Amino acid sequence: MPISYQSETRTFQLDTAHTSYILRVYDGGYLFHEYWGRRLRPVDLTRLHRAYGSGFSPNWPGAPDREHSLDLFPAEYPVYGGGDYRAPALEAAFPDGSRLLDLQYVSHTIRPDKPALPGLPSLDGGDGTLEITLADPTNGLKAVVSYTVYEDSDVIARHARIVNDTGETVRVNRALSASVDLPSMDYDMIGLYGAHTRERQVERVPLRHGMQALESRRGASSHQMNPFLALAAPNADETTGEVYGLTLIYSGNFIASAEVDSFNVTRVQIGLNPFDFSWKLEPGETFTAPEAVLTYSAEGLGRMSRNFHRVFRGHLGRVKETVRPNPIVINNWEATYFDFDEEKLCALIESCKGLGIDTFVLDDGWFGHRNDDTTSLGDWFINRKKLPRGLKPVIDCCHANGMNFGLWFEPEMVSEDSELYRAHPDWAIKKEGRPFCTGRDQLVLDLSRPEVVAYLKETIGGILAENDIFYVKWDMNRHITDQYSAGLPADRQPELLHRYMLGLYSLLDDLTSRFPQVIFEGCSGGGGRFDAGLLYYMPQVWTSDDSDAIERLKIQAGTSMVYPPRCMTAHVSAVPNHQVRRVTPFRTRGLVAMSASFGYELNPLSLSGEERAAIAEQTACYRRVNNLVAAGDFYRLASPFEGDAAAGADDAAWMFVSPDRSRAFAVYVRRLTTPAGPARVIRLQGLDPDAVYHIDELDGDFGGDELMYAGLATPYFMADFEALSFTLTRRV
């Protein structure tokens, strides 16, 4: 069991393959954080606890001396009111107006399995779970802090449950999932910020004193900020140095923060955003905070990412199932937008013959009377003007051409111009009598209301039951405003955004279990909801509405910080690109898209013979490397965030290595070329140094040591945006 308890020192130690996480019950019963880092033998770190005398750091009731202050000790699940002025993990209010809390150790259990989190997506399995019950000695409010160890991926999953044993109604105003006090501020904070069509850009800044937070208040995890935060030693890079990574299995409002106090201690936290959140907890009820996933790497950012990838591939809902060939999809969106009918679609499907594409996805515009984006969301019945005979002839056409059929939905939305809205205006999130915001001319359905979720289970489920649908693209094209629910009483209004997520998860749980054969692809104007919560149900997400291969270098590299490449959908689209008008070679578009869940977003009818031949080649190549992309370890070799055109290094490179290191697939992309630049050498990673590998594209044999330590030289590129691949097979 990787979890041990030393009763003399009241110390818990959680070990993974390369890391240890240690916490301790101190004197009066406070749970303190002791250590998180490289693996340690069982140890007593009592001597390390940080209790320096300090003015204005108050002493807890009955503290042995003035050195004992919660303001100075490293907390494990800090609260407000007892003298720790740093950000708490839990804040609650009681009927008498008091917000005072003091959590003390009550009991613990160590169990071999991991209970699921009710109503929330979470990791399964693991190598053991520690649960520690803390309670306020005066009012009896309980917090159960839970830790599950994933040994081989160096991951610890944490969450907390707030149990109301007080006999009175309590308001939970803040219930974070994880909080860790690290004894240093010598870190850079790394986050993934972005925008629609420019998601998950890597940003790295040194920590400073005070609070620094990454968060979403949009009702979705968002394009703007991803639920992820890393603290990296200033010298840490892809392959070396200490890195702490945290992410959250949740798709709504989150906060991920680092607060550095006056003594250079860094409190890092992640959880549900306390902004516009307050939960009324009746006596006997429990509130469960979403699950946080924590990992430590002593080998840089690359290892941190691989730890996340491994634990998600092994333990995260439907992501687990994706270790099988992915479909190769063609989506009609950029080919036709709203302008299609049965004939046009069938012509498009027939023209896919011989290309090696196996799934056709019909995007927006097939329902209600939708001809542009201003109407019909909510009316999930066939647009008879475009498809007078329904979906069946289109599905039959797919089957006749050896393809599966997929369909686009945007279930969480409603258009004002829709039968659904006319029948149930109160089903939209807004306040009756107040003017309300629209986004893309639509409103968000109130998924906190059980009747709305029931309607969607029935209508979406009905279409899936009646038609032979292999793939669903599930979109969500605006964020929440006018945060008011006609279904909630006044004192529960601040529960709306979390209840929305619980409603969404219940809907997804229902549909994915009733239709286990359907592959669900998540989407929110591209990658506006790329998080582990959504991936639990939908193992791949349309990474960005920007399909330009050069823009995708950054977007996909940023996304790979946390999420397995297989979870990203990436399509080859037409040039000039529809988002940035850039013209890139077909091969480059193919290699970038192939490094994810692959497909096409173009009109095959407008392709040249040469391009058709290129597609057939690309799909054959993807089938060869698909297992590597799906189940291989991912290494970032050259960062698109650091390109230097003048030095001939305006580029990006990455590779996949099979778990037994016998096969690998590497891609190199040059952005701008430069005349008379220095030769660019790329060092591969993750290979067996003692093995010899054959590289198909170079038709030669190379030592694993040579490829990793000396590297491969890239050729001189005469043009911008060229790309190369290297397919490696171990010979000896």
Ligand code: GLA
């Ligand atoms: C969003 C998606 C696109 C497409 C359109 C359809 O923007 O990200 O891929 O499905 O909606 O309206």
